[in-house]
Amino acid sequence: MEQFKGKSILKGIAIGRILFYSKNQQQVKREKIADVEQETARYDKAKAVAIEQLGALYDKAFAEVGETNAMIFKVHAMMLEDEDYNDSVYNIIRNDGVNAEYAVATTGDNFAMMFAQMEDEYFKARAADVKDISERVIGALQGRSSDGSLGEEPVIVVAEDLAPSETVQMDKSKLLAFVTRLGSSNSHTAILARTMNIPALIGIEIHEEWNGKMAVVDGRDGTLYVDPDISVLERFMEEKKKEEEAKELLQALKGQPDVTLDGHSVKLYANIGSVADVAAVLANDAAGIGLFRSEFLYLEKDHYPTEEEQFQVYKTVAQNMAGKKVIIRTLDIGADKQVDYFEMEHEENPAMGYRAIRICLDQIEVFKTQLRALYRASAYGTISIMFPMIISVKEVQEIKRIVEEVKAQLTADGIEFGEVELGIMIETPAAVMISDLLAKEVDFFSIGTNDLTQYTLAIDRQNPKLDSIYDAHHTAVLRMIEMVIENGHKGNCWVGICGELGADITLTEKFVKMGLDELSVSPSFVLPIRKKIREMRFK
Ligand code: PEP
Ligand code: MG
Numbered sequence: 174m175e176q177f178k179g180k181s182i183l184k185g186i187a188i189g190r191i192l193f194y195s196k197n198q199q200q201v202k203r204e205k206i207a208d209v210e211q212e213t214a215r216y217d218k219a220k221a222v223a224i225e226q227l228g229a230l231y232d233k234a235f236a237e238v239g240e241t242n243a244m245i246f247k248v249h250a251m252m253l254e255d256e257d258y259n260d261s262v263y264n265i266i267r268n269d270g271v272n273a274e275y276a277v278a279t280t281g282d283n284f285a286m287m288f289a290q291m292e293d294e295y296f297k298a299r300a301a302d303v304k305d306i307s308e309r310v311i312g313a314l315q316g317r318s319s320d321g322s323l324g325e326e327p328v329i330v331v332a333e334d335l336a337p338s339e340t341v342q343m344d345k346s347k348l349l350a351f352v353t354r355l356g357s358s359n360s361h362t363a364i365l366a367r368t369m370n371i372p373a374l375i376g377i378e379i380h381e382e383w384n385g386k387m388a389v390v391d392g393r394d395g396t397l398y399v400d401p402d403i404s405v406l407e408r409f410m411e412e413k414k415k416e417e418e419a420k421e422l423l424q425a426l427k428g429q430p431d432v433t434l435d436g437h438s439v440k441l442y443a444n445i446g447s448v449a450d451v452a453a454v455l456a457n458d459a460a461g462i463g464l465f466r467s468e469f470l471y472l473e474k475d476h477y478p479t480e481e482e483q484f485q486v487y488k489t490v491a492q493n494m495a496g497k498k499v500i501i502r503t504l505d506i507g508a509d510k511q512v513d514y515f516e517m518e519h520e521e522n523p524a525m526g527y528r529a530i531r532i533c534l535d536q537i538e539v540f541k542t543q544l545r546a547l548y549r550a551s552a553y554g555t556i557s558i559m560f561p562m563i564i565s566v567k568e569v570q571e572i573k574r575i576v577e578e579v580k581a582q583l584t585a586d587g588i589e590f591g592e593v594e595l596g597i598m599i600e601t602p603a604a605v606m607i608s609d610l611l612a613k614e615v616d617f618f619s620i621g622t623n624d625l626t627q628y629t630l631a632i633d634r635q636n637p638k639l640d641s642i643y644d645a646h647h648t649a650v651l652r653m654i655e656m657v658i659e660n661g662h663k664g665n666c667w668v669g670i671c672g673e674l675g676a677d678i679t680l681t682e683k684f685v686k687m688g689l690d691e692l693s694v695s696p697s698f699v700l701p702i703r704k705k706i707r708e709m710r711f712k
Contacts, residue, residue: 174402179352179377181395183453184697186413187350187372188406191399192328193384194335201278201311209267216262216273219313224250226309241455241493249306258284258303274314281307293482294473295448295489305336329388331379340366350390352397354379423700427458431703433685437711440691442498443699444671448486451493453696458703461498461555463619463693464671465490467543468505471512477539483546491554498555500619500671500693502598503543505529505561509635524633529562534571544579551591559596559619564603569614600624600672605653612664619693620657622672626650645674651683658688669693681705 206212227250234243252258258280265276281304288300327347334355351366351373366373372392389398389409398405431441442463443454447470454462470478470486491499506512507528520526533540547558560572576595583590597614599605600621608618626645627634634643644650654670661668669691674680676694681702684692694702 174405175399177377177397177399179374179395179397181392182351182366182373182375183371183392185350185372185392186409186416187329187390187392188409188413189327189329189349189388191331191352191383191386191388193379193381194330194332194339195381201274202272203275204272205270206266206272207270209270212266212273213263215314216266216277216310219273219310220253220259222313223306223309224253226313227253239455241495242452245302249302249309252302252306253310274311277307277310277314292474292476293485295485301334301336305339308336329390331383333379350374350392352377352379352388352390423704426700426703426707429703429707431460431706433706433709433711435710435712437685439685439689439706440498440669441699441703441706442500442669442671442691442693443696444693445490445696448489448493450696451490454699455493457696457699459696459699461500462490462494463498463500463669463691464559465499465501466505467501467503468510468512471504471506472510474514476514477542480542480546480549483543484549487547487550487556488553491550491556494554496555498557500557500559500596501547502559502561503530503540503547504533507532524627524635530560530568530572531562533560534568534575537575540575541579544576545583548579548583548590548593549588551593552589554591556591557594557596557617559598559617561598561621562600562624563597563611564601566607566610566614569597569611573614596666598624598671599657601628602653605657608657608660609664612661612666615666617666618657618661618668619691620654620668620670620672622650622654622670622674625653625672626674629653645672645677646680650674654684654689655687662688667691676702678702678705682709685709685711 227246231243231246231250234246261280261283262273262276265271265279266273269276284303285300288296288303291297327349329350329352330343330348331352332354334353335351340351348371350371353373353375354377356375372390374390374392374395374397377397383399386400387406389401389405390396391398391409398409401409430438432438440460440463442461443450443457443459444464444466445451445454445462446466451462467483470483487501490501505528506515507517507526508524511517515532517527527535533543544558547556550556558576560569563569573595580590594616596617596619597604597611598621599608599611599618601624604611605625612618622645623634626632626643626647629649630643630647632639632643658668667690668688669675670684670689671693675684675692676698678701681692682705685706692702
């Protein structure tokens with residue numbers, strides 16, 4: 174037995190034989206041709222075939238993983254119509270007098286390299302898409318069909334890398350897991366793997382000799398076992414059985430409303446940290462996104478993310494959620510989340526220090542850049558904005574003043590934006606105690622129980638020594654939650670919880686009975702909580 178560690182894209186266990194998947198390596202030779210116009214016409218014809226294939230793939234993906242995820246094939250078709258891409262192919266054919274295959278391969282490589290060098294993660298990930306469309310056209314030029322058949326038995330597909338089109342063409346019923354050496358968690362392949370609910374590992378050094386061998390993929394800790402010992406195999410078979418029984422029961426809840434036996438509705442949303450997480454939100458059928466921790470965008474960069482970089486991310490999330498509510502929290506750095514380029518001074522007590530909204534109200538331009546990006550993205554979906562670490566009414570009034578300035582500037586610039594609900598996180602005891610006053614200022618409250626517990630109990634949430642007494646069930650915390658709900662409702666605010674306590678199934682009934690309007694949890698907790706809500710009575 175051999176054991177390898179990689180990065181897991183989706184939790185879950187898969188057991189089966191490995192299929193080593195190697196692309197039809199497209200051998201493209203440079204050939205001189207006499208009639209360049211005939212060659213450009215050959216290219217046009219192949220392009221039309223490729224676009225037709227993409228149309229069929231779109232329909233297949235639409236049926237299997239929904240419109241939003243199928244969009245990638247529309248995007249690929251659009252990329253093939255791109256003027257720069259086509260001009261490059263025509264120029265190479267005409268100027269160098271070479272075959273269309275070579276012109277397409279060169280164009281694909283050049284464009285992919287250009288995308289790969291861009292700083293923005295989203296654009297970087299597009300390099301794979303350009304390669305994918307180029308290979309498709311070359312396939313059409315060479316008269317090869319794109320066939321993702323996997324054979325009779327379900328398999329664990331092991332590959333160097335997988336393009337989105339290859340992923341979706343694979344027969345889902347024959348697919349147990351993906352293991353790749355390359356690939357990023359932002360790629361559409363990873364998104365598709367999550368959406369298809371298929372365990373996937375990336376970053377594993379793969380070997381062709383594995384083909385046909387038995388293997389176990391443990392997506393919970395990112396381990397691949399090749400040729401597992403019989404005892405390991407038996408253990409995983411048992412665990413898989415349990416996992417499947419639990420999953421099976423939950424699947425029936427997809428599409429079901431989050432409503433108690435006596436008809437009381439609760440909004441059940443999901444928490445995300447990046448665009449890539451949206452697939453899990455959709456796969457788990459959350460009704461919206463209750464917390465997008467935007468600071469991860471800042472943490473993964475070595476520079477302040479530009480307005481445009483942020484806009485692209487927020488817009489993508491809003492579009493992928495197709496009109497469902499997306500609550501984006503403004504930058505919440507400081508404490509455990511340090512960002513080098515902010516050059517923050519060392520603090521004795523960073524959890525109570527220069528962090529979150531305090532930084533934004535101090536570095537107004539950083540704040541305004543984010544607000545502009547958020548408002549611009551609001552034209553593409555249903556975006557709400559919430560602000561972290563609030564302690565006073567004055568702060569909220571100041572935020573609202575800045576928001577108005579940003580909106581006025583956008584209007585002056587002729588940029589459209591949508592209706593945006595404004596809310597605040599209730600995660601300090603101060604905010605709890607003045608929640609009646611705060612409710613008059615905003616549209617909603619989202620209770621951040623992680624920090625609220627830390628500040629209420631005076632226990633640093635980062636300190637492992639205090640872990641055993643960090644008790645989010647503490648009566649003080651629960652009373653605060655109740656108080657916030659009551660004050661919020663009196664002031665016409667809806668109230669939710671987006672801290673980890675929201676996913677604590679032992680408290681779901683209590684929260685719903687308190688009158689909580691929304692729970693936002695990690696995507697994989699959505700269906701278990703839906704089950705709980707649907708089994709309880711409100712009164
Ligand atoms: C919280 O404090 O409960 C919360 C949701 O925010 P974070 O965990 O990101 O601090
Ligand atoms: Mg917090």
